[in-house]
Amino acid sequence: xxxxxxxxxxxxxxxxxxxxxxxxxxxxxxxxxxxxxxxxxxxxxxxxxxxxxxxxxxxxxxxxxxxxxxxxxxxxxxxxxxxxxxxxxxxxxxxxxxxxxxxxxxxxxxxxxxxxxxxxxxxxxxxxxxxxxxxxxxxxxxxxxxxxxxxxxxxxxxxxxxxxxxxxxxxxxxxxxxxxxxxxxxxxxxxxxxxxxxxxxxxxxxxxxxxxxxxxxxxxxxxxxxxxxxxxxxxxxxxxxxxxxxxxxxxxxxxxxxxxxxxxxxxxxxxxxxxxxxxxxxxxxxxxxxxxxxxxxxxxxxxxxxxxxxxxxxxxxxxxxxxxxx
Amino acid sequence: xxxxxxxxxxxxxxxxxxxxxxxxxxxxxxxxxxxxxxxxxxxxxxxxxxxxxxxxxxxxxxxxxxxxxxxxxxxxxxxxxxxxxxxxxxxxxxxxxxxxxxxxxxxxxxxxxxxxxxxxxxxxxxxxxxxxxxxxxxxxxxxxxxxxxxxxxxxxxxxxxxxxxxxxxxxxxxxxxxxxxxxxxxxxxxxxxxxxxxxxxxxxxxxxxxxxxxxxxxxxxxxxxxxxxxxxxxxxxxxxxxxxxxxxxxxxxxxxxxxxxxxxxxxxxxxxxxxxxxxxxxxxxxxxxxxxxxxxxxxxxxxxxxxxxxxxxxxxxxxxxxxxxx
DNA sequence: ATATCCTATGGTAGCGCTACCATTCACGGC
DNA sequence: GCCGTGAATGGTAGCGCTACCATAGGATAT
Numbered sequence: 001x002x003x004x005x006x007x008x009x010x011x012x013x014x015x016x017x018x019x020x021x022x023x024x025x026x027x028x029x030x031x032x033x034x035x036x037x038x039x040x041x042x043x044x045x046x047x048x049x050x051x052x053x054x055x056x057x058x059x060x061x062x063x064x065x066x067x068x069x070x071x072x073x074x075x076x077x078x079x080x081x082x083x084x085x086x087x088x089x090x091x092x093x094x095x096x097x098x099x100x101x102x103x104x105x106x107x108x109x110x111x112x113x114x115x116x117x118x119x120x121x122x123x124x125x126x127x128x129x130x131x132x133x134x135x136x137x138x139x140x141x142x143x144x145x146x147x148x149x150x151x152x153x154x155x156x157x158x159x160x161x162x163x164x165x166x167x168x169x170x171x172x173x174x175x176x177x178x179x180x181x182x183x184x185x186x187x188x189x190x191x192x193x194x195x196x197x198x199x200x201x202x203x204x205x206x207x208x209x210x211x212x213x214x215x216x217x218x219x220x221x222x223x224x225x226x227x228x229x230x231x232x233x234x235x236x237x238x239x240x241x242x243x244x245x246x247x248x249x250x251x252x253x254x255x256x257x258x259x260x261x262x263x264x265x266x267x268x269x270x271x272x273x274x275x276x277x278x279x280x281x282x283x284x285x286x287x288x289x290x291x292x293x294x295x296x297x298x299x300x301x302x303x304x305x306x307x308x309x310x311x312x313x314x315x316x317x318x319x320x321x322x323x324x325x326x
Numbered sequence: 327x328x329x330x331x332x333x334x335x336x337x338x339x340x341x342x343x344x345x346x347x348x349x350x351x352x353x354x355x356x357x358x359x360x361x362x363x364x365x366x367x368x369x370x371x372x373x374x375x376x377x378x379x380x381x382x383x384x385x386x387x388x389x390x391x392x393x394x395x396x397x398x399x400x401x402x403x404x405x406x407x408x409x410x411x412x413x414x415x416x417x418x419x420x421x422x423x424x425x426x427x428x429x430x431x432x433x434x435x436x437x438x439x440x441x442x443x444x445x446x447x448x449x450x451x452x453x454x455x456x457x458x459x460x461x462x463x464x465x466x467x468x469x470x471x472x473x474x475x476x477x478x479x480x481x482x483x484x485x486x487x488x489x490x491x492x493x494x495x496x497x498x499x500x501x502x503x504x505x506x507x508x509x510x511x512x513x514x515x516x517x518x519x520x521x522x523x524x525x526x527x528x529x530x531x532x533x534x535x536x537x538x539x540x541x542x543x544x545x546x547x548x549x550x551x552x553x554x555x556x557x558x559x560x561x562x563x564x565x566x567x568x569x570x571x572x573x574x575x576x577x578x579x580x581x582x583x584x585x586x587x588x589x590x591x592x593x594x595x596x597x598x599x600x601x602x603x604x605x606x607x608x609x610x611x612x613x614x615x616x617x618x619x620x621x622x623x624x625x626x627x628x629x630x631x632x633x634x635x636x637x638x639x640x641x642x643x644x645x646x647x648x649x650x651x652x
Numbered sequence: 653a654t655a656t657c658c659t660a661t662g663g664t665a666g667c668g669c670t671a672c673c674a675t676t677c678a679c680g681g682c
Numbered sequence: 683g684c685c686g687t688g689a690a691t692g693g694t695a696g697c698g699c700t701a702c703c704a705t706a707g708g709a710t711a712t
Contacts, residue, residue, distance in 0.1 A: 010691075012669080048697090051698070056373065220600070278582075343700090346700085350660090355661085377700090
């Protein structure tokens with residue numbers, strides 16, 4: 001940069017200003033600096049800049065997995081909003097493991113990111129302590145925490161699941177099984193399972209533990225769980241899966257076996273994946289604004305960085321999409 | 327850090343060493359430093375560290391999109407290998423846009439990442455110039471460049487597509503249509519389309535431009551393209567899609583219409599997506615080691631950082647998986 | 653007993669940039 | 683003619699860490 005400044009006949013600080021905001025220097029100075037930059041092939045050293053300015057213009061985000069495309073829309077929403085404001089998005093995946101999330105957050109804090117977006121509300125004590133102490137703006141996405149430690153944006157996974165059970169009940173199904181993710185692992189699967197149970201109990205239906213399967217979100221697992229459920233209890237007339245990945249897997253399994261859906265068994269999912277509407281019958285599911293969650297999360301972080309107080313909480317809601325499958 | 331050093335009764339440089347490599351200081355010193363760190367809640371300032379050490383232990387990577395899960399496996403492979411060596415992975419998506427890729431690469435160079443992994447071999451001149459000048463190790467993934475500017479790991483998309491056409495020809499199909507991504511945009515779709523044409527011409531079959539559709543990789547687009555193809559030319563007996571996303575969309579469209587596959591039309595894809603094997607009939611496709619591409623790419627970068635010469639090129643091959651669809 | 657080596661630790665300088673304040677100069681109001 | 687005002691630019695210090703070399707002291711070799 002000193003070299004560029006010399007060539008342009010100005011002080012280094014003027015080069016710094018010209019690169020940070022072109023409107024800050026006069027037209028002629030800017031032109032000669034631009035020329036000097038082009039001649040030397042100079043590239044700003046963002047690390048040194050961050051050290052001096054105490055701001056990195058980076059936002060860190062943790063998603064459970066990248067392979068499930070439902071989080072991709074949220075990332076897209078985040079990155080679109082941040083990009084406009086000149087912020088960069090650091091993406092990392094926790095593999096649904098709070099300890100991995102903790103290690104990622106530690107790295108983010110070491111990197112001095114200006115804000116952090118977390119998926120869900122399940123975090124280790126150390127994560128909470130670090131973030132509180134570091135005073136970094138945080139937004140939790142995809143579920144609404146009962147005790148937020150900063151901002152949050154998402155919807156009630158509990159209500160969504162209960163709404164789906166109500167729908168199944170209203171369609172006359174009385175023996176509704178459930179395929180969920182491993183409950184203990186995170187708040188969203190947990191909330192969905194609680195919603196399922198609440199929906200059954202308010203309809204006066206019994207909750208049979210034998211009608212519940214828990215399995216990671218993979219297409220095949222949906223198929224396996226469904227066949228297992230029906231093998232154990234042939235009176236099951238509907239299956240509600242906590243994720244469209246599982247529901248689609250189950251639906252494809254039925255089609256392969258030649259079983260009519262919902263004739264043999266009704267199927268419902270939760271996520272609103274695009275593929276659900278292409279399958280015949282279309283998958284009954286619950287849709288929510290995945291991209292919007294990311295976009296709003298980004299905005300909340302920017303507001304916090306801009307000085308707004310913590311504690312904002314936004315419920316973006318959800319919508320039941322009735323297909324032919326249930 | 328000065329504060330931690332004072333509490334532990336050592337010099338700051340000793341704290342630095344203890345945090346960088348615990349084996350570097352004696353047990354008692356390490357213990358008192360650990361205690362001081364815990365007491366003060368000190369978090370290493372990685373930005374300052376990077377400035378002083380001229381190394382960030384960060385690798386940047388550009389993928390076209392996050393929403394298509396086929397890249398997720400590659401990212402997973404990258405991140406697993408890098409994590410073990412203490413490197414962090416910065417992920418960004420170009421949306422299949424070379425200019426966006428360029429902006430991302432500029433940011434990576436400003437951040438002084440230690441290496442960069444790019445998807446494909448289509449890059450702007452400026453990207454090549456910047457990376458060459460900066461001397462940053464680079465690996466290109468997913469396709470094998472004719473003129474690599476550093477390392478590469480992937481497979482021949484051209485051969486893969488040609489292999490699929492040969493397969494279709496061997497099954498007796500003679501009027502083979504093609505659904506690809508927009509050709510001009512990137513090397514992989516381009517190579518696949520060339521492979522399709524080469525396969526036809528070596529079988530002595532004519533290439534009808536009317537039997538080619540180009541469209542972004544979305545499920546619905548596969549359905550739309552298929553219906554469009556058949557509407558224009560009912561003699562088409564097989565359709566080869568350059569991506570499983572398109573092929574699955576087309577297949578689901580046939581199932582919705584009640585058309586037998588391959589009775590009405592044979593379908594083949596390319597990617598080896600998990601969902602292809604769950605659908606009935608199973609999708610004939612081409613599988614390649616997606617995760618392995620990422621893992622090897624990471625290793626090549628680490629080797630380059632460790633001083634190995636540029637120019638390594640690895641062909642990881644592919645495998646035709648014959649399902650019932652073609 | 654001296655030279656040699658190895659381990660554990662310290663001192664200093666500087667990585668490349670930007671915040672902060674100072675300075676310069678042109679302009680217009682009174 | 684003097685002073686305030688504002689726009690453009692410069693000087694200096696320092697962000698928090700690690701590379702580099704130096705040092706001290708014990709173990710080992712001859």
